[in-house]
Amino acid sequence: MSCNSQKIRALRGQIPAFACVPGCHDCCGPVTASSEEMARLPVKSDAEHEAALAELNCVHLGANGCEVYNERPLICRLFGTTPRMPCPNGRRPDEWVEPHIEAGVHRLIATTRQVLV
Template identity: 65%
Template sequence: MPYTNADLLESLREKIPTFRCIVGCHDCCGPVTASSEEVARLPVKSDEEHERALTDLTCPYLGSSGCEVYAERPLICRLFGTSPRLPCPNGMRPVYMVDDTTEQAVHRFLGSTRQVLL
């Protein structure tokens, strides 16, 4: 049983299935919010970088070669394509979709933590 938000975050990350995206696709890399715990794990971006990403409706961590923080990407990014409620627009998906209990736990976590716009 997780005792801290950091423990819960790690537990949830481990339960979300992964899959291989289409190389060069960034269709799900739009502006998202993430918990302050998740943001604390990411490199700091300037206000200008954040504003440019928001203007372009992308993520400030989306670089020319894709996600610059893929290993530390927020839970909401991990859910894209793994749930029927957040499908990949290109039909990519893991062999087994995320289970409802895990998805609900992710949304409870996100709803109970301070969210920061990336």
């Protein structure tokens, strides 16, 4: 397992979960993810990517929400768990993510090659 994969796994385990509003997909715009994170996701065609981008959606957003929710990238997991990335519906975990965990996610994003999801 690569060093980045270990960091991703550790960070994923430290980001609190919370219940989203059913049917909401406000956080499901195009995002970037590292190659390690992309390796966990199904491969989509160029046409699927272009169609999602034209709607400013994530390519993994389906009719019933995120199709890769359990494997979603760190930036998706962070949304709604920090006051700097609040849920527009006011949903949040009981406790905000620890600031050092949020900083760790942003540091990993800044130091790894990112590709558009």
